[in-house]
Amino acid sequence: METKMPMVLDVISENIIKHGSPLALKGSEVASWAKELNLPVKGDLLFYTGGEYQMLPFIDSLVKTITHLDQGSKVFSMMMGARNILNKTGISPEKMYASVLAKDKDRYNSVCFKAAKVLKELGYEFCYSGSEELYSGALLYELGYLKDMKDYAKRVVEVIKKSGAKTIVCLSPHAAEVFKFVYPKLIEGFDFEIRTYIDLVWERRDKLAKITSPESVVIHDSCRLARELNIHQELRDILESVGAEVKEAQMNREWTSCCGGPIKILFPELSHVIGGRRVNELKDSGSSHILTSCPYCLSALEGGRAKGDSAVIEDLIEFLYRGVKA
Amino acid sequence: MTDFRKDFVKYAKSLNEASEDKNIRTAISRAVSSYRNTVSETLERFPHTPALAEEVQEIKTRSMASLDTLLEQAMASVERNKGKAFYAKDHQAALEIALGIIGKGKTVVKGKSMLGEELHLREYLEENGNEVWETDLGEFILQLRKERPMHILSPSIHVPREQVAEVFTKFFKKEVPPDIAEEVKVVREFLREKYFTSDVGISGANVVAADTGAMVIIENEGNVRLATGAPPVHIVMVGVEKLVPTFQDAMKVAEVTWRYAQYGVPGYVNIVSGPSKTGDIEKVTTYGAHGPKEFYVIFVDNGRKEMAQEEKFTQALHCLRCGGCMYECPVFQVTAGHFGHTYMGGIGTVWTAFVSGGMEKAAPLVYSCLRCGRCVERCPMSINVPAMIGELRERIVYGTYED
Numbered sequence A: 001m002e003t004k005m006p007m008v009l010d011v012i013s014e015n016i017i018k019h020g021s022p023l024a025l026k027g028s029e030v031a032s033w034a035k036e037l038n039l040p041v042k043g044d045l046l047f048y049t050g051g052e053y054q055m056l057p058f059i060d061s062l063v064k065t066i067t068h069l070d071q072g073s074k075v076f077s078m079m080m081g082a083r084n085i086l087n088k089t090g091i092s093p094e095k096m097y098a099s100v101l102a103k104d105k106d107r108y109n110s111v112c113f114k115a116a117k118v119l120k121e122l123g124y125e126f127c128y129s130g131s132e133e134l135y136s137g138a139l140l141y142e143l144g145y146l147k148d149m150k151d152y153a154k155r156v157v158e159v160i161k162k163s164g165a166k167t168i169v170c171l172s173p174h175a176a177e178v179f180k181f182v183y184p185k186l187i188e189g190f191d192f193e194i195r196t197y198i199d200l201v202w203e204r205r206d207k208l209a210k211i212t213s214p215e216s217v218v219i220h221d222s223c224r225l226a227r228e229l230n231i232h233q234e235l236r237d238i239l240e241s242v243g244a245e246v247k248e249a250q251m252n253r254e255w256t257s258c259c260g261g262p263i264k265i266l267f268p269e270l271s272h273v274i275g276g277r278r279v280n281e282l283k284d285s286g287s288s289h290i291l292t293s294c295p296y297c298l299s300a301l302e303g304g305r306a307k308g309d310s311a312v313i314e315d316l317i318e319f320l321y322r323g324v325k326a
Numbered sequence B: 001m002t003d004f005r006k007d008f009v010k011y012a013k014s015l016n017e018a019s020e021d022k023n024i025r026t027a028i029s030r031a032v033s034s035y036r037n038t039v040s041e042t043l044e045r046f047p048h049t050p051a052l053a054e055e056v057q058e059i060k061t062r063s064m065a066s067l068d069t070l071l072e073q074a075m076a077s078v079e080r081n082k083g084k085a086f087y088a089k090d091h092q093a094a095l096e097i098a099l100g101i102i103g104k105g106k107t108v109v110k111g112k113s114m115l116g117e118e119l120h121l122r123e124y125l126e127e128n129g130n131e132v133w134e135t136d137l138g139e140f141i142l143q144l145r146k147e148r149p150m151h152i153l154s155p156s157i158h159v160p161r162e163q164v165a166e167v168f169t170k171f172f173k174k175e176v177p178p179d180i181a182e183e184v185k186v187v188r189e190f191l192r193e194k195y196f197t198s199d200v201g202i203s204g205a206n207v208v209a210a211d212t213g214a215m216v217i218i219e220n221e222g223n224v225r226l227a228t229g230a231p232p233v234h235i236v237m238v239g240v241e242k243l244v245p246t247f248q249d250a251m252k253v254a255e256v257t258w259r260y261a262q263y264g265v266p267g268y269v270n271i272v273s274g275p276s277k278t279g280d281i282e283k284v285t286t287y288g289a290h291g292p293k294e295f296y297v298i299f300v301d302n303g304r305k306e307m308a309q310e311e312k313f314t315q316a317l318h319c320l321r322c323g324g325c326m327y328e329c330p331v332f333q334v335t336a337g338h339f340g341h342t343y344m345g346g347i348g349t350v351w352t353a354f355v356s357g358g359m360e361k362a363a364p365l366v367y368s369c370l371r372c373g374r375c376v377e378r379c380p381m382s383i384n385v386p387a388m389i390g391e392l393r394e395r396i397v398y399g400t401y402e403d
C-alpha cells in the first residue's frame, strides 16, 4: 500500500537523499565556517559536524513559515518543496532562506568554528571533509525512512572513508547515536570508533582555561546524550574544571525533560510550548544561563523561550570558547 | 493510497487547542508532582519494588510466550469454579457475548475499565436498550459530560471541581456546590441505590491467574467491590494479556501495578474466582448467597495475540497500565489524552496501532512522540516504546502494515 505523508516529511527525506542535507543546504555553505582553519581532509580523527548546527537558523525560518500557514495549503507545499520543485516554480531556496538573519547564520555557523578551536587548544589534531561532508541521516532514521537510510548510509560512509580516519568525533549527539547504534546494523564492517565532542573535551578537561563567569549556569541534558549515550556527569566535570558554578534542574541527567525539538517540523506550536516549559524548569534551578550540548536542543530552547525572557541559552561549545578567547 | 496529510493537520490542531487549555495544564501539573512524590515515597518505603518489577517482567515475558496455553487453562479454571468462560476474538464478538448474557431492559453498573473504553461497551449496551452507570467517580463525571477519559487512571483529570459542580447540579436537578466532599457525597447516594437494584455488574481485571481462575481487581473507591458484589450477575471482561500462570505470579504483578499506579497501598484488592456460594444448610452447595449467583468471564483478544507474536511489539503487552509513563511524557503533560485514541501516550500509540483504532488512527500519534525516552526510565516493565515508535514509523512510511 502506498502512503502519502505530510509534505514536510517528503521534503526533508528527499533533501537528505538528494542533497545530503535535510534543508538542501550547499556543501560549500555548510563548510564555510572552516575557511580560515585550513583543516586537512585526511587524518586519524575526523571532525564531523553533519551540517547540523549550520542548518539551525534555516529550520527556524521554515518553522516560522509553517506556523503561519496551514500545512495542507498549496503555498506551504511550495515553500517546503522549494529545492525539489525548483525548476517548476522558479522559487529558489536561496531566496526563501534569504530572510534568515545574518547574525543568526553567523552565530550557528560559528559553533563549529568554536568547537574546532577548543579542540585545537586541547591539543587534538583532526581532519574535516569540508564541502563533501554529508549529513548523518539521523532524521531518516528518526522519521522512519529506514530503507532509504540504508542506501544513504553507504554514501556517507564513502565520504568518511576518504578521510582515512579511525575515529569520528561528532558534534551532535544525534549523529553519534546513529553512527554508534544504527550504522553497524546497516553497513557491514562499519567499525569506526565513535566519540562525542563531550568525550574528547572531558578527557583533557584539565587543560581547559578557567572561565570567569559571574553567574551560575544550569545544564539542559539532551535526551540522546543522557539516556542513549549515558553522558551527563561528563558535562558537570567539564564545567567544574573551568570553574563554573553549576545549578541543577529538578529533572536532569537521565530524567531530563525533552526540549520539544523532535516534533518541531510537524507540530511546531506544540514543540514551542514544550520548549518553553523546559526553559522554565531550567530557570527554576536558580540560574538563567542555560547550557546544552545538542544543536536541536539549542534551537528548540531558543524557540521556546518567552518573548522578553532574558535567559541566556548557549551551547556548551559557545561557553567553552570564552576560555579560548581569553 | 492512504493520504495522511489531512489527519496530521487535524490532529495538530487538536493538540494545539489542548495545549492552550488551562484546565488540562493545571490539572496535569498537579497530578505530575503528586505522582512523582507518591511514587518516590512509596518506593522508599517498599524498597524491594524495583527487584519485584524485574521479576514481573520475566513473568510477563513467559506469559506472553504461552498465551494460548494460559488462556485454555484459565477458561477451564473459571468453569471449574462454576463460572462461565468465553473467548472473544474481536471487538464485535466481545460486545455480542456481553449483550447475550445481559439481554435488554437491564440496569448495569460498571467499574472502570480501559477495555470497556476500547470496546465502547457502555454505548453499545445503551444502544441495545440497557441503562448503564459508570461507578468510578471520574468515569461517572465523564459519562455525564459525554467525554472520553484523559488519563487511564484518572479519567477526568482535566475537569476541575467547579465544572463538576456544574454538571452535577444539572444532572441531579439540585444545587451541588463546588465542594469536593459534597460532590463525592451526591454520587455516593445516587450510586448506592443503583448497586442494589441493578441486574448486572461489569468489571475488568488487573491480572488473572490461570491456575486458579482468580481475577484480581485493584481499586481505592470501593465501587468495584459493590458493583461486582451486589448485583446478581457479575461479568468480567478482560484482555488476554492480563493472564499469568499462577496465583503467586498474580500477586506479584498486582503489587508492582499498584505501587507504580500511585496507590501506595490500595484501599481494596478484590479477588474474585467464581459465583457466590454457600453450603451452610445441609452442606448443599447453593449459588448466589450474598454475592452474584452468576459469574462470567469474557477473555478479549482483539489484536492482542497478533501483537504477542510480533517480536518487536510483544513487550507492549507487558504494560500494567500504571500510567507512570504518561506523567513523564512531555507531550502528554500539555495535551493529556489528546495524545491518544483510546489508549494514551507513547505506549497507547502502540496499542492504538494494534488493538484500538488501527494504523491509520495511530499514524499522527506515532509522529507526535518525541522519542525522548523518559517513559522507558519510568516504566516498571522497561517497555522500549521509542523503539516501537520507530518501527511503526517505518511501516507507515512504506505502507507495510495491514489495516
Ligand code: SF4
Binding pocket: B260, B318, B319, B320, B321, B322, B323, B324, B325, B326, B347, B375, B378, B379, B380, B381, B382, B383
Ligand atoms: S508503559 Fe510502563 S509506565 Fe506506561 S502505563 Fe504501561 S507499565 Fe506503566
